[in-house]
Amino acid sequence: MKKILLLLITLIINNTQAQEVKTLTYFQNDTLKLDLDLYLPKKKSGEKIPLILFAFGGGFSGGDKMQEKNFGKFMSENGYAVASISYSLYMKGKDFGCKGILTEKIKAIQIGVSDMWQATSFLIKNADKYNLDTSNFFVSGISAGAEIAFQASFWDYKLMNLYENNLPKDFKYKGLIGGSGAIMDINLITKENAIPMLLAHGNNDDTVPYNAGSHRSCPTNASGWLILFGSYAVYNHMNDLHKDVELITSCGSGHEFCGYIFHEGQQYVLDFVNNVLKGKKFQSHLIIPSEKKNAGSEKYLFCE
Template sequence: MKKFSLLLFAFVLFVSAKAQDFKTLTYFVNDSTKLELDLFLPKTQGKEKKPLLIHVHGGGFAGGTREWGHTISKHAASQGYVAASISYTLYMKNRKFSCDGILTEKVKAIQIAANQLWQATLYFINNSEKYNIDTSKIFISGSSAGAETALHAAYWDRDIMGLYPNKLPNDFKYAGVISGAGAIMDINLITKESVIPTLLFHGSCDTTVPYATAAHHYCPTNASGWLMLFGSYSIYNHIIDLNGSAKLVTYCNGGHEYSDELFGKDPQTVVDFMNNVLNDKKEESHVIVATNKERKKGNGYSFCD
C-alpha cells in the first residue's frame, strides 16, 4: 500500500510538472466568441524583454487544436522566447473547403482567423509588461490553414480586412513570419514596403495547397470553390526579387504531409531563423531536402530529380 501511495504521489508530481509547462489564457471575448491560447514562458526571465512567437495550428479551418502547436512553442520557450499557440474560430466546420465549396466562404474563413491572430497580437502588446515582451520582436507562424492565416495577417491591409473594433497600432509590423505549406491569395500584397523576413517550407508535390502558383486543391476553373493561391516557391522568389530576406525548405516530391515538418520535428531551424532575424542577418537560401518519394506525373519540379 505504501509503495502504491509513493507511485501515486510520483505520478501526481509528474502530471503537475507537465501542467506547469504552459498556462491557458483567454485572449479575446465578445458576445459570441471566447478564444484561448496556451502560453509558454522561458524558464529564466531576466530583465531583458523577450521576443514572442505566436503559432496558429492547421486543420483546414475546420479542425485541429492549439495543442498541435505545443512542440514549437515549448521549444521556442526553452530558447528564450515567449511563445503561444492559439485557438481560433473554425469557420469551415460543417462547410466545404473543397472545389465544390463557396469561394467567399473560403476567404471569410481566412479573414476571421487572421483577425483573431491580430487580436492575439494585440493582447500581448497590451500585456507586454506583464509577460516581459519586446513588441518590436513579434513573430507569427502556422501550419497549412495556420500558415495561410499567418501570411495574410502579415500582409493584408488591416483597415480594409479588419472585423473587430480594437486595432493593432497603425505602425505595427511583425518581425517575421514562418509558413508551413502555406499560400497567399494575392502575391502583390508583398511589396518592398511591406515585406518581412520569411521562412517557408513545403512539399513540392502538395496537391492541397500549391507549392508554386495554382488553384487551391488544383480545382478546375469552373469550380464554385476555385481560388488562386501563391504558394511557398512563388512567395520565396517574389521576396528575393524584392531584395527581401527569405529562406525556403523544399521537400522534394513531398505532399501536404510536410506542412508541420519543422514545427514538429525540427523546431530549432525555426528558432535559428528567428535568431538570425533578431541579429539582422539576411537570408537568401533555398534548401532542397530529398524524401525518396517519386514525383507524380505532371506535378512537382525538375530541380527535385
C-alpha cells in the same frame, strides 16, 4: 564526485531553461471565447522576450492549439515565448474544397486573420505583465494556420479586420514562419512591407500549391476555385525584391510536409529567429529529397 557535479550542472541548466504555460482568454463576447497557450521561458526580471504567435492547421474546420505543444516547449526552452492561439473554425461542417463557396472560403480566412490580430493586440497590451518584446513579434502557422500568418502579415488590418482596429499604428511582425502556406495576392508583398520569412513546402502538394495554383487543385469552373501563391512563388517574389527568405523544399512530398519545421525541423526555426534578431541577411533554398519523389513529374522541375 564527478557524477554529483554533473547532476548539479544539469539541475542548474534545467532550472534556467524551465518554462511555464499559461492559458489566457484573448477575446470574448456573447457568443465566442478564444484562448491561447502562452509558453514562457524563465528570464531575469525586466528582460524582454521575443514572441512567436502560432496558428495550427486543419482547413479552418478542425485542429487545436495544443497540437504543437512540443514546438512551444522547444522554443521556450531556448529563450523565446510562443503563443499558440485558438481561432474560429468557420468552415466546420462546410465544404472548404472545390464544391464549396468561394466567398465562404475567403470569409473563413478573414475571420482567422482577425482572430490572429486580436491575439496580437491582446499580447501587446499585456506585454509588460509577461515581459514580452513587442518590437519582436513573429507570426507562424501550419497549412491553414500559415495562410492566416501570410494574410495577417500583409493585409491592411484597418480594412480587413472584422473586430476593433486596435493594433498600434504601423505595426509589423518581425518575421513569418510558414509550413505549406500561401497568400492570395502576392503583390501585397512589397519592398516596403516585406519581412524575413522561413518557408517549408512539399513540391507535390495538391492541397496548397507549392508555386502558384488553385487551392485543392480545383478546376477553374469549380464553385470553390481559389488562386493561391504558395511558398515557391513567394520565395521567387522575395528574391526579386532582394528581401530575406529561406525555403525548405521536400522533393516529391505532398501536404503531409506542412508540419516539418515545427516537428522534426524545429532547429531551423530557432536558427531563423536567432538570425533575424541578429540582423543577419540571407537568401537560401534547401532541398530535402523524399522517397516519394517522381522524376517524371512536371512538379519535380522545381527540385532540380
